[in-house]
Amino acid sequence: MSSFARKALVLVFAAMAGFGALNALAAGKSTAKQATGEKVSMLGGKLTFTLPKGFTASALPAGSEADGTAGASGTLYSNATTRTVVIAAQNSIPNAAQVKDNDSVFLDAAVSSFLSQQAAALPDFSKQSEKSMTLKGLGVRQIDSTATQGGGQTLNSTLIAGSGSRMAVVQVISRAADKAGHAALMKHILGR
Numbered sequence: 601m602s603s604f605a606r607k608a609l610v611l612v613f614a615a616m617a618g619f620g621a622l623n624a625l626a627a628g629k630s631t632a633k634q635a636t637g638e639k640v641s642m643l644g645g646k647l648t649f650t651l652p653k654g655f656t657a658s659a660l661p662a663g664s665e666a667d668g669t670a671g672a673s674g675t676l677y678s679n680a681t682t683r684t685v686v687i688a689a690q691n692s693i694p695n696a697a698q699v700k701d702n703d704s705v706f707l708d709a710a711v712s713s714f715l716s717q718q719a720a721a722l723p724d725f726s727k728q729s730e731k732s733m734t735l736k737g738l739g740v741r742q743i744d745s746t747a748t749q750g751g752g753q754t755l756n757s758t759l760i761a762g763s764g765s766r767m768a769v770v771q772v773i774s775r776a777a778d779k780a781g782h783a784a785l786m787k788h789i790l791g792r
Contacts, residue, residue, distance in 0.1 A: 640675070642690050642768040646701065646738045647761050649770075649789040651686065654679045663691060683775050684785065690768040699762040702739030707732070710760045710767065711741050722747040735790070738763060742786075746776065755782045759789075 638657065641648045655677040663672030674689025693699060699706040711730065718725045724747055731742040740761045747754055753776035761768050772789065774782035 638677075640677075640688050640770075642688060642770075643738065643761060643763045643766055646736065646763050647740070647759075647768055647770075649791065651677055652785070652788060654681055655684075655686065656680070660687075660689060682778065682781055684778070684781065685771075685773045686785075686789075687771045687773075688768070689770075690766055692765055693762060693767050696765065698765055699767075700739075701737055701763050702734060703762060704732075704739065706762050706767075707739055707741050707760060710762065711743060714743065714758065714760060714769075718745065718747070722749070724748050733790075749773065752776070755779065757782070757786050 637650055637653055638655070639648060639650045656679070658676045658678070660672075660674040660676055663670050670692075672689065672691035674687065677686040677688070678684070693706070697706075715727060726746050728744045728746060729742075730744075733740050733742065738761055740759050743756075743758045743760070745756045745758070747756060749756075755774045755776055755778070757772045759768075759770040770789070772782065772785060774785070
């Protein structure tokens, strides 16, 4: 895993841990496999997308009972050619809370916590925009931002959703110079 991918992974873990979602361990051994058009399915199939060819998949380390992230799971997808990272992770919502498929109170709190964690972790973090959308009945928030990660400026798009007792976060991280590629990948993931 490149230092860029590791840094991105640590930042997503840190942000998600802020609202009880994932373990901040990024240094485990994982088996990588080529994700050729691999379909990603989260929240019991309510949030799905297919990655374009060229991504390699690595399972993220499982969460632990000790830090309150038991049950967390995810995959890091990286594309060495474009130097793009997609992290897809999900976990139980803290305190056994149950949320509707389009729960604005939950989404507001999750976005607020995510933004606080990112601002604390990245000194030059800058939120560019926030969008609310519904994908097949599932409420999703998209936060677009910029920050310096892995030694360079990056574009970041983060999707946050919840359903029942589970929540999901998908973060797409690209080089700042690849605006067109980042936009195309987000369009592909969102099916638009």
